[in-house]
Amino acid sequence: MKITAIRTPDTYTDLHRCAECDHIFHRPVLKSGQTAYCPCCRAKIARGQDWSFARICCLAALMLCLMPMAWSLPLIQIRLLGMTISASLVAGIMQMVQQGDIITAAMVSFCIIATPLAFALSLLYLLVGRQLGMNLRPVLLAIDKLKEWIMFDIYLIGVSVAAIKVKDYADIFIGYGMLAFVSLTLLYILLVIHLDVGRLWEKFYPQPRQALRPDEVKCCIHCHYSGSSDHQGRCPRCHIKMTPRLPHSLQKSWAALISAIILLFPANLLPISIIYLNGARQDDTIFSGIVSLASGNIPVAMVVFTASILVPVSKVIVLLALLISIHARCEQGLKTRIRLLRAVKWIGRWSMLDLFVISLMMSLVDRDQLLAFTMGPAAVYFGSAVFLTILSVEWLDSRLLWDAHATGNAEYTD
Ligand SMILES: [Zn+2]
Numbered sequence: 365m366k367i368t369a370i371r372t373p374d375t376y377t378d379l380h381r382c383a384e385c386d387h388i389f390h391r392p393v394l395k396s397g398q399t400a401y402c403p404c405c406r407a408k409i410a411r412g413q414d415w416s417f418a419r420i421c422c423l424a425a426l427m428l429c430l431m432p433m434a435w436s437l438p439l440i441q442i443r444l445l446g447m448t449i450s451a452s453l454v455a456g457i458m459q460m461v462q463q464g465d466i467i468t469a470a471m472v473s474f475c476i477i478a479t480p481l482a483f484a485l486s487l488l489y490l491l492v493g494r495q496l497g498m499n500l501r502p503v504l505l506a507i508d509k510l511k512e513w514i515m516f517d518i519y520l521i522g523v524s525v526a527a528i529k530v531k532d533y534a535d536i537f538i539g540y541g542m543l544a545f546v547s548l549t550l551l552y553i554l555l556v557i558h559l560d561v562g563r564l565w566e567k568f569y570p571q572p573r574q575a576l577r578p579d580e581v582k583c584c585i586h587c588h589y590s591g592s593s594d595h596q597g598r599c600p601r602c603h604i605k606m607t608p609r610l611p612h613s614l615q616k617s618w619a620a621l622i623s624a625i626i627l628l629f630p631a632n633l634l635p636i637s638i639i640y641l642n643g644a645r646q647d648d649t650i651f652s653g654i655v656s657l658a659s660g661n662i663p664v665a666m667v668v669f670t671a672s673i674l675v676p677v678s679k680v681i682v683l684l685a686l687l688i689s690i691h692a693r694c695e696q697g698l699k700t701r702i703r704l705l706r707a708v709k710w711i712g713r714w715s716m717l718d719l720f721v722i723s724l725m726m727s728l729v730d731r732d733q734l735l736a737f738t739m740g741p742a743a744v745y746f747g748s749a750v751f752l753t754i755l756s757v758e759w760l761d762s763r764l765l766w767d768a769h770a771t772g773n774a775e776y777t778d
């Protein structure tokens with residue numbers, strides 16, 4: 365006897381639970397180029413058919429070809445005391461390692477070398493792994509996370525700031541590596557715009573449509589799957605245990621935030637850069653560096669001030685306010701709070717700018733006792749604080765903000 369699923373009025377096959385606010389709604393069928401947003405929190409849910417996977421992989425392969433050139437060829441060159449000196453990404457990192465700043469060098473390498481390399485290789489792994497029947501789940505989960513840490517755009521701004529800083533001492537020329545680096549950044553931006561990890565999940569691990577009641581629909585925070593769990597309580601798509609909220613979200617977020625606040629004190633009080641000019645040593649903290657930059661170029665000083673002071677401080681204040689509001693079960697300003705969380709997620713990466721500028725300056729201005737630029741002890745504290753604030757946002761389950769709300773499923777009231 366053939367059994368067919370009967371759709372009763374209270375079960376639906378198109379229900380979707382939002383991973384950011386827990387709101388349940390009917391997911392529409394999307395046409396090419398259309399994007400679906402959560403009606404409650406405006407989070408992006410899905411996008412209609414966009415670029416093919418083959419085209420995405422071609423772009424990733426092209427990125428891999430450009431990477432060695434972008435990293436090793438000179439980005440900028442200067443004429444200093446009769447000598448031509450080049451600065452490349454790898455040279456800057458090596459300079460940091462030679463001076464014993466291994467942790468800071470690792471942070472810069474992580475954001476500009478390790479994560480983009482892993483990102484491009486992961487996409488190609490999907491292509492090969494699918495043919496060989498390999499497990500693609502960890503790679504699909506990683507692709508989504510890696511995007512947060514790739515900072516090509518910020519590094520490019522860092523190159524411009526370094527060039528303006530060095531302009532006082534020497535003539536500057538653009539190197540060949542710059543062309544490769546700009547192309548690499550543009551390819552990456554194009555890839556991020558057209559890459560929809562949700563669609564890749566649907567392509568590699570398609571799930572049958574189930575007729576479910578609204579209270580049966582669960583959401584996987586890791587792969588954003590909406591539906592019921594398997595018999596082991598796991599997400600049927602990514603095989604991670606499905607829990608109503610991210611476990612220990614508040615504890616982890618608080619731990620990272622408090623550590624970041626503690627680290628911001630030495631980061632701002634100790635010198636971040638040291639310049640030797642004709643044997644005389646000049647120590648600069650983040651703030652004094654900005655003040656001296658402001659005397660020559662106010663717009664650039666504003667950029668560095670925003671990235672190095674305004675962004676980390678405001679991010680810490682916003683996160684503190686959000687965490688306290690969750691504990692106080694605050695119901696007001698929900699719309700503002702969710703916007704603030706998204707804003708700190710977006711701007712947080714920009715704080716790495718100062719470290720990128722320093723790594724470039726170190727490889728450019730290195731003429732021993734005559735004129736040299738080295739990194740101060742604050743750099744490692746500053747970099748660690750930035751990483752910790754990014755993790756604090758990453759670990760905060762945004763659905764906790766909505767829990768205080770009366771029903772958790774109502775539309776905005778403010
Ligand atoms: Zn939502």
Ligand SMILES: [Zn+2]
Pocket residue numbers: 584585586587588589599600601602603604
């Ligand atoms: Zn999942």
